[in-house]
Amino acid sequence: MPDVRLRDITTDEDRAVALELRVAPSQEAFVSGVAESFDDALRYPAARARYWSVHDGDEMVGFTMISDGIPEDVLEADPTLLGPFYLWRLLIDQRHQRRGYGTATLDAVVEYVRSRGAAALLTSYTTGEGSPGPFYERYGFVPTGDIVEDEVVLLLDLARS
Numbered sequence: 307m308p309d310v311r312l313r314d315i316t317t318d319e320d321r322a323v324a325l326e327l328r329v330a331p332s333q334e335a336f337v338s339g340v341a342e343s344f345d346d347a348l349r350y351p352a353a354r355a356r357y358w359s360v361h362d363g364d365e366m367v368g369f370t371m372i373s374d375g376i377p378e379d380v381l382e383a384d385p386t387l388l389g390p391f392y393l394w395r396l397l398i399d400q401r402h403q404r405r406g407y408g409t410a411t412l413d414a415v416v417e418y419v420r421s422r423g424a425a426a427l428l429t430s431y432t433t434g435e436g437s438p439g440p441f442y443e444r445y446g447f448v449p450t451g452d453i454v455e456d457e458v459v460l461l462l463d464l465a466r467s
C-alpha cells in the first residue's frame with residue numbers, strides 16, 4: 307500500500323500544478339476535474355469545501371475535495387447538502403491508477419475527518435460502465451438507498467470501519 311500525503315493547495319503555483327491532473331477520457335463522465343472543483347468550492351460556500359493534492363513523495367498523484375463539517379442548521383436549510391462530511395471529489399491521475407493510491411487517499415481522508423469528529427463519511431457516484439461504485443463498496447461504503455441528482459449515495463460508518 308503506498309504512503310500518501312494530503313497537501314493543501316494554497317498558492318497559484320500549487321493550483322497550476324494540480325490543474326495538470328487528468329483521469330482517462332472514459333472516466334470524465336464520473337468526476338469533475340480540478341478546475342471545476344476550484345470553481346465549485348467558491349460557488350458553494352455553504353458546502354465548506356476543503357481540498358488537497360495527493361502526493362507520494364515528490365510525485366503528485368491525485369486530488370480530493372470534501373465538505374468539511376457543514377453545521378446542522380445549514381444542512382437543514384439545503385436538502386442538496388447530504389451530510390456534514392461529504393467526499394465531494396476524488397481523482398487519481400490516469401498514469402497512477404490501480405496502484406492503491408485511491409484507497410490510500412481514502413485512508414488519509416478518513417483519518418482527517420475522524421480528527422474533525424465525523425461519525426460518517428458520505429459520497430455519491432454516477433452509475434455506468436467503469437463507475438467508481440465497486441471501488442467505494444470494496445472500501446466499505448454502503449448504499450444508503452438514496453439517489454440524489456441521479457447519483458447513488460453511499461455512507462461509510464466510521465464507528466464500524
Ligand SMILES: CC(C)(COP(=O)(O)OP(=O)(O)OC[C@H]1O[C@@H](n2cnc3c(N)ncnc32)[C@H](O)[C@@H]1OP(=O)(O)O)[C@@H](O)C(=O)NCCC(=O)NCCS
Nearest residue numbers: 333336337396397398403404405406407408409438440441
Ligand atoms: C476511482 C479511483 C479514484 C480509484 O483510484 P485507484 O488509485 O485506481 O484505486 P486503487 O488502486 O486504490 O483500487 C483499489 C481497488 O478498487 C477497485 N477499483 C479501482 N478503480 C475501479 C474502477 N474504476 N472500477 C471498478 N473497480 C475499481 C479495484 O478492485 C482495485 O483493486 P485491484 O487494482 O486489485 O483490482 C480512480 O479510478 C479514478 O480517479 N477514477 C476516475 C475518477 C472517479 O471516478 N472518481 C470518483 C468520483 S465519485
